Amino acid sequence: MQEQRDPVPEQRESTPGEEERASTTAESDPFLAGLPKCELHLHIEGTLEPGLKLALAARNGMVLPYADEAAVRAAYAFDSLPSFLVQYYEGMSVLRTEQDFYDLAAAYAARAHAQNVRYAEIFFDPQAHTARGVAFDTVVRGLTRALDDARRATGFRGHLILCFLRDFQAEFAMATLVQALPYKDWILGVGLDSDEKGNPPLKFAQVFARARAEGFRLTMHCDIDQENTTEHIRQALDVIGVDRIDHGTNAVEDPELVEKLLDRGIGLTTCPISNGVVTEGMKAAEIKQLLDLGVKVTVNSDDPAYFDGYVTENLAALRDALSLTDAELVRLERNAVEISWAPPAVKDALLAELDAYGA
Numbered sequence: 001m002q003e004q005r006d007p008v009p010e011q012r013e014s015t016p017g018e019e020e021r022a023s024t025t026a027e028s029d030p031f032l033a034g035l036p037k038c039e040l041h042l043h044i045e046g047t048l049e050p051g052l053k054l055a056l057a058a059r060n061g062m063v064l065p066y067a068d069e070a071a072v073r074a075a076y077a078f079d080s081l082p083s084f085l086v087q088y089y090e091g092m093s094v095l096r097t098e099q100d101f102y103d104l105a106a107a108y109a110a111r112a113h114a115q116n117v118r119y120a121e122i123f124f125d126p127q128a129h130t131a132r133g134v135a136f137d138t139v140v141r142g143l144t145r146a147l148d149d150a151r152r153a154t155g156f157r158g159h160l161i162l163c164f165l166r167d168f169q170a171e172f173a174m175a176t177l178v179q180a181l182p183y184k185d186w187i188l189g190v191g192l193d194s195d196e197k198g199n200p201p202l203k204f205a206q207v208f209a210r211a212r213a214e215g216f217r218l219t220m221h222c223d224i225d226q227e228n229t230t231e232h233i234r235q236a237l238d239v240i241g242v243d244r245i246d247h248g249t250n251a252v253e254d255p256e257l258v259e260k261l262l263d264r265g266i267g268l269t270t271c272p273i274s275n276g277v278v279t280e281g282m283k284a285a286e287i288k289q290l291l292d293l294g295v296k297v298t299v300n301s302d303d304p305a306y307f308d309g310y311v312t313e314n315l316a317a318l319r320d321a322l323s324l325t326d327a328e329l330v331r332l333e334r335n336a337v338e339i340s341w342a343p344p345a346v347k348d349a350l351l352a353e354l355d356a357y358g359a
């Protein structure tokens with residue numbers, strides 16, 4: 001049986017961090033545009049743009065209470081992880097058929113290719129679909145087919161990471177893992193997302209141990225400024241034995257955690273624009289501190305259709321906040337390639353390209 005999600009807390013009145021969202025020069029910057037990119041923290045359901053949402057709703061005979069794309073966007077009101085998640089889950093209810101999942105992933109792959117993203121590891125949330133009656137096969141087959149077609153058409157490489165929803169019971173996650181076993185060739189690794197409050201990594205220790213034994217790579221969200229955040233990062237590192245951490249920026253508060261990240265070469269997938277929406281600011285200073293300490297920090301877009309920025313805009317926002325040099329931008333992409341789960345030949349080719357681009 002599934003458990004109910006916690007009720008959503010009251011939203012804050014203001015939107016802290018909004019003022020820190022620097023107006024970026026992403027579009028017009030030739031260095032950023034040409035930079036070969038690698039994205040490691042991207043929820044495919046979070047790439048559902050208002051236009052596609054309306055089109056899929058119409059195709060599926062659903063009536064949404066929005067006249068147009070602007071109205072969809074105008075209804076977005078979130079300033080915390082839980083308030084974002086309410087709209088994220090509601091939005092994805094238009095995804096029903098294999099073709100819907102195909103169209104979603106095809107749209108992201110086209111945008112990523114346009115931003116010179118060469119390689120992406122892409123989260124999907126199967127439980128958010130199976131819990132409302134969509135078959136696991138429908139989800140994974142539509143996404144995989146779109147990524148295969150994109151690879152053939154443009155060379156963009158996208159691979160899937162199955163995320164468990166941490167606000168559901170561990171038993172549901174385990175059942176989902178078992179459901180995924182026949183699709184192992186299509187799924188690189190597993191992750192953990194959704195509402196972190198009261199849902200520590202430990203809750204999923206058995207699920208992740210089984211996933212490891214089945215040959216999956218492991219990552220998990222340690223979202224920004226959560227209750228017991230540094231303890232959650234410690235559990236991810238010492239109990240779960242993750243290969244990397246999504247967000248994880250609060251590690252900077254604890255020298256022991258930083259030491260562990262450095263010793264084990266474990267990277268962090270940070271998401272500056274999303275940080276600025278759901279927490280107090282982009283956490284640019286913390287990201288820079290970690291980068292300077294040698295932690296393999298990367299820059300990613302999280303849920304770009306909701307947070308209004310794909311990876312180029314995230315790089316531009318961070319660069320503008322910190323006056324990052326071109327060499328530092330190349331370093332961020334090198335970090336991403338290094339901590340990715342791409343085969344060595346793909347990594348070597350991308351690293352060589354980045355070296356040439358930086359020089």
Ligand code: HPA
Binds near residue numbers: 193195221274302
């Ligand atoms: N954190 C947790 N859950 C999520 C996120 C995130 O950044 N995006 C989509 N689901």
Ligand code: ZN
Binds near residue numbers: 041043193221246302
């Ligand atoms: Zn995320």
